[in-house]
Amino acid sequence: MSDPATDAFGLSCSRWFDAPATLVFRAFTEPALLERWFCPSPDVGVRVVVCEPRPKGRYRFVFSFPDGRTVPVVGEYHTVIPATRLAFTWTWEPPDPWAGTETFVTVDFVERNGGTEVHIRHERFATIEMKAPHDGGWRGTLQALEEELRRHHDGRELDPGRRGNVDDLTT
Amino acid sequence: MAIHSPATRLDQVFHALSDPTRRAMLARLATSHCTAGELGAPFRISQPSVSKHIRVLERAGVVRRSVKGRHHTLRLVPAPLRDAEMWITRHRQFWEGSLGQLDRVLAELQRDE
Secondary structure, three states, X not given: OOOOOOOOEEEXXXXXXXXXXXXXXXXXXXXXXXXXXXXXXXXXXXXXEEEOOXXXXXXXXXXXXXXXXXXXXXXXXXXXXXXXXXXXXXXXXXXXXXXXXXXXXXXEEEEEOOEEEEEEXXXXXXXXXXOOOOOOOHHHHHHHHHHHHHHHHOOOOOOHHHHXXXXXXXX | OOOOOHHHHHHHHHHHHOOHXXXXXXXXXXXXXEEXXXXXXXXXXXXXXXXXXXXXXXXXXXXXXXXXXXXXXXXXXXXXXXXXXXXXXXXHHHXXXXXXXXXXXHHHHHXXX
């Protein structure tokens, strides 16, 4: 979703966990716990090199992929409210294709139904003027746009070669 | 035309997509090319605003203008949109995959306690 104050564009995802918010928050902020889960699949490893979860604290995580590549991600914590909210910048380093592009992650922890719902927003800030009123419907619009594009281009430009990059983090 | 780094270009595409009017314009252009006047017609905004939106889309490289005499035709250029889509897809896979692993780890932690 977008933040009306910045009119950013990005992705959001949520998941409910059968665990208290204090424990889920610890899993996001303690190196020993992070190294047990913070990677997209079990065959990707993650090493927590720096982790200072406090405002202006830094982090540096290094992912190792099955093909031998290692890709670091670095950032700075902006908001750290235990069991409630974490916000930090997120910048890949080479050889990632988006190395150097600073993005912003917000993680909200909400206790619900005896467990904790985690909401993640990952955005690239819009950098220029623009403060238009927001309809919050970018996701549906983008999907509609994608469908239009597929229909009108017969999927020609969605060839597997370009898809290759998408798999970097998951294979 | 300046040479833009991939990061700058991604920024411009995300900026272009951050506005509902411009998203509607892109959806319109996805169906067929059209003139600037046709593109602005469905919106209750001034001609200068329409031109400004079109300039943002052109700067992001998602719309291209061809000029024949007095006729300006606007077309959608899908490739940069696909870059933005790829950024979103890849990071969504990262977060969804990671949260799936977190679920398992939280269960383990609570079982061990």
